[in-house]
Amino acid sequence: MIKVIIIGSGNLAQHLIVAFQNSQNEGAGIELIQVFSRKKEALTHLVDSSKITSDYNQLLEADLYIIAVSDDAIASVSAQLPFEDRLVVHTSGGVVIDVLDNKNRKGVFYPLQTFTKNKAVDFKNIPMCLETENTADFQLLEKVAKSISNSVFAIDSHQRKALHVAAVFVNNFTNHLYQIGNEICQENQIPFDILKPLILETAQKIMHLSPEKAQTGPAIRNDKKTIEAHELFLSHKNQSTIYKLLTQSIQDNGKEL
Amino acid sequence: MIKVIIIGSGNLAQHLIVAFQNSQNEGAGIELIQVFSRKKEALTHLVDSSKITSDYNQLLEADLYIIAVSDDAIASVSAQLPFEDRLVVHTSGGVVIDVLDNKNRKGVFYPLQTFTKNKAVDFKNIPMCLETENTADFQLLEKVAKSISNSVFAIDSHQRKALHVAAVFVNNFTNHLYQIGNEICQENQIPFDILKPLILETAQKIMHLSPEKAQTGPAIRNDKKTIEAHELFLSHKNQSTIYKLLTQSIQDNGKEL
Numbered sequence: 381m382i383k384v385i386i387i388g389s390g391n392l393a394q395h396l397i398v399a400f401q402n403s404q405n406e407g408a409g410i411e412l413i414q415v416f417s418r419k420k421e422a423l424t425h426l427v428d429s430s431k432i433t434s435d436y437n438q439l440l441e442a443d444l445y446i447i448a449v450s451d452d453a454i455a456s457v458s459a460q461l462p463f464e465d466r467l468v469v470h471t472s473g474g475v476v477i478d479v480l481d482n483k484n485r486k487g488v489f490y491p492l493q494t495f496t497k498n499k500a501v502d503f504k505n506i507p508m509c510l511e512t513e514n515t516a517d518f519q520l521l522e523k524v525a526k527s528i529s530n531s532v533f534a535i536d537s538h539q540r541k542a543l544h545v546a547a548v549f550v551n552n553f554t555n556h557l558y559q560i561g562n563e564i565c566q567e568n569q570i571p572f573d574i575l576k577p578l579i580l581e582t583a584q585k586i587m588h589l590s591p592e593k594a595q596t597g598p599a600i601r602n603d604k605k606t607i608e609a610h611e612l613f614l615s616h617k618n619q620s621t622i623y624k625l626l627t628q629s630i631q632d633n634g635k636e637l
Numbered sequence: 638m639i640k641v642i643i644i645g646s647g648n649l650a651q652h653l654i655v656a657f658q659n660s661q662n663e664g665a666g667i668e669l670i671q672v673f674s675r676k677k678e679a680l681t682h683l684v685d686s687s688k689i690t691s692d693y694n695q696l697l698e699a700d701l702y703i704i705a706v707s708d709d710a711i712a713s714v715s716a717q718l719p720f721e722d723r724l725v726v727h728t729s730g731g732v733v734i735d736v737l738d739n740k741n742r743k744g745v746f747y748p749l750q751t752f753t754k755n756k757a758v759d760f761k762n763i764p765m766c767l768e769t770e771n772t773a774d775f776q777l778l779e780k781v782a783k784s785i786s787n788s789v790f791a792i793d794s795h796q797r798k799a800l801h802v803a804a805v806f807v808n809n810f811t812n813h814l815y816q817i818g819n820e821i822c823q824e825n826q827i828p829f830d831i832l833k834p835l836i837l838e839t840a841q842k843i844m845h846l847s848p849e850k851a852q853t854g855p856a857i858r859n860d861k862k863t864i865e866a867h868e869l870f871l872s873h874k875n876q877s878t879i880y881k882l883l884t885q886s887i888q889d890n891g892k893e894l
Contacts, residue, residue, distance in 0.1 A: 571790075586815050
């Protein structure tokens with residue numbers, strides 16, 4: 381039995397707690413023996429309060445400590461752990477492995493997904509990006525990751541940084557384009573619902589087709605008349621600046637920039 | 638029985654043919670009596686060749702003629718129709734109703750979706766955006782639209798233009814962001830598959846949450862350290878220009894621009 385402790389009580393920590401409880405029920409050989417939270421009451425709806433501690437000195441001995449706190453707090457949390465030479469991992473896409481304190485063995489356990497409070501996620505499909513300093517730790521971390529997900533990858537700190545940037549493009553920036561679509565609808569008394577099937581299909585399309593092959597629209601067709609009409613239509617400066625830049629980028633695609 | 642003729646043999650025309658054949662089988666009171674295609678063989682896999690004509694003078698009398706050709710060809714196709722005062726509609730998001738020839742009654746029958754050749758679509762979920770010049774024609778067009786879709790809207794030419802621009806943002810531009818994500822992965826030996834669950838969840842999230850509420854990431858948090866690290870990471874000029882502009886736009890969101 382691999383003993384796991386989660387440190388943190390936020391969005392990701394809570395989703396991980398649920399995922400480990402499920403894998404435990406399935407008999408995957410992983411046991412979530414304790415959770416650390418400065419505010420016990422933040423987790424009592426998920427975990428028996430006897431298993432929650434708010435005191436670092438009360439932390440039990442475990443095979444793996446998963447720090448699921450905000451990026452800025454990872455270094456100080458890992459420094460406050462009152463033990464040495466155990467496997468301590470963080471869960472962040474944006475932070476290198478070295479930010480963890482040297483007194484313990486380091487690793488990263490990064491689930492590449494966007495988590496929404498109160499919205500269940502199926503961890504089975506979430507890519508788990510793992511990094512450790514040595515092979516034995518990797519094997520342990522891989523076993524733990526496979527207990528909650530079918531999609532496990534070895535990703536080093538440089539690759540994780542690339543992934544984090546890529547995730548900003550396909551998640552944060554994409555959502556902002558949805559937001560602009562929403563604004564355009566609102567200003568023209570059109571229900572945003574009308575765009576939702578297109579939004580879903582756009583995402584589903586590239587599950588089996590490369591984005592390059594899936595590209596359609598006036599930019600890739602170099603349909604100057606439509607592009608010009610769209611630019612005239614857009615009265616908000618930031619919308620038309622984005623329209624021009626992304627149109628240009630689609631047209632330049634493939635050329636060396 | 639409402640008699641319908643489709644003019645065109647491209648991607649959308651073929652999807653519409655299949656949709657009407659299905660609704661006909663369900664007894665929706667719509668009959669696709671003929672299809673016009675300059676190249677008969679483009680449609681013989683879908684339609685009995687006796688129902689295909691490549692001669693405008695052979696067009697039968699119908700209640701509705703649906704022109705599903707490229708934007709640039711709509712005007713000339715509608716001008717070549719050898720009859721008057723019948724209901725003739727186009728299927729384009731990017732073209733006003735007035736482009737249709739004056740000799741017939743005009744309308745628009747615009748399915749707001751991205752169509753991929755050889756990929757089946759379920760028309761039931763596709764928003765149909767309808768416009769006509771008079772109420773009786775609208776009622777007929779609505780009946781036809783409802784025979785293939787559960788999602789039917791009255792959208793005038795100005796609104797349709799707005800929708801078309803919005804669709805460029807949420808479809809064409811979003812796909813280009815996927816493409817950039819793909820490039821970043823390739824350059825760092827990371828399988829693009831790792832981003833796919835995130836891409837799907839990003840789209841699914843806004844089915845029930847507004848894009849404004851769904852926005853996450855370093856830009857909305859004003860996490861300057863991460864933003865700076867990402868900008869340093871991006872070596873391609875167009876990627877970093879897009880990163881900067883969209884980050885700024887997220888941060889300016891809600892402010893009057």
